[in-house]
Amino acid sequence: MIQKSFVLLEGVRSRTEHQIWQQGIHSWASFSQTKKITGISPARKSHYDRQLAIARSRLYAMDSSYFTDVLPAGETWRLYDFFHDDCVFLDIETTGYYGDITVIGVYDGNETKTLVKGINLDHGTFARAIEGAKMLVTFNGRSFDVPVINRYFHGSIPSVPHLDLRFALKKLGYDGGLKKIEQSLGIRRRKEVEGMTGEDAVLLWNLYKESGNPGYLDRIVQYNEEDIVNLKPIADFAYRELSKQMQERMRVQNAQ
Numbered sequence: 001m002i003q004k005s006f007v008l009l010e011g012v013r014s015r016t017e018h019q020i021w022q023q024g025i026h027s028w029a030s031f032s033q034t035k036k037i038t039g040i041s042p043a044r045k046s047h048y049d050r051q052l053a054i055a056r057s058r059l060y061a062m063d064s065s066y067f068t069d070v071l072p073a074g075e076t077w078r079l080y081d082f083f084h085d086d087c088v089f090l091d092i093e094t095t096g097y098y099g100d101i102t103v104i105g106v107y108d109g110n111e112t113k114t115l116v117k118g119i120n121l122d123h124g125t126f127a128r129a130i131e132g133a134k135m136l137v138t139f140n141g142r143s144f145d146v147p148v149i150n151r152y153f154h155g156s157i158p159s160v161p162h163l164d165l166r167f168a169l170k171k172l173g174y175d176g177g178l179k180k181i182e183q184s185l186g187i188r189r190r191k192e193v194e195g196m197t198g199e200d201a202v203l204l205w206n207l208y209k210e211s212g213n214p215g216y217l218d219r220i221v222q223y224n225e226e227d228i229v230n231l232k233p234i235a236d237f238a239y240r241e242l243s244k245q246m247q248e249r250m251r252v253q254n255a256q
Helices: 014-022 028-033 042-060 066-070 073-086 123-129 145-152 165-170 178-184 198-211 214-255
Strands: 087-094 101-107 112-116 135-138 162-164
Touching: 014 214, 028 042, 042 066, 073 087, 073 135, 073 162, 073 165, 073 214, 087 145, 087 198, 087 214, 101 123, 101 145, 101 198, 101 214, 112 123, 112 214, 135 145, 135 214, 162 165, 165 214, 178 214, 198 214
Parallel strands: 087 135, 135 162
Antiparallel strands: 087 101, 101 112
């Protein structure tokens, strides 16, 4: 979907993008090949052609960081299909106090990595866990996980596009927390952690610290793993449905 997008161009918002689609221009290539576009001056058209040439070059060089600043945050989902093999799905647990992390879970679509406070939760281990990531996927991570991690490690999140599924799903009419949305989509959790909440993870951490019983920590890790692993099918769903919406908008614009 990214190569059908024009909101990454300077000064172009959804209304102008729709006007471009309405003229039958549905790709960067067709934009560049079209000599005259209604509503865009020749000088502006030349400027946009240069911007798209840069975007295409950066895209095929797998330089996802380029799109962090040029693509509106609410449209980051459009990059997911191109970079989905290099995504990192991330979630944290805390002591209940802002900035005090107990567990960070990282999932690359194949395997999970768990960083635990007092065991392997340090800057170097975290950096290696997310090394090579071209895109970050979270649920409510913009408001919570990312700022907390950056505070904890003094700014360790790489400058790559961030798909926050909370806002992507809201575009599709899904509201509420992650567990509620999982249920709506028919995603089930392991019996051991089914029904657990973030508050339960805080309680289990306190019990673990007081007793030293590793069983409490195991439950937190299992809970966190469910969080990160389930983000992938949810991201797949969100991208698929938002793509359908976008294709439908193109069809409607062409019919007008």
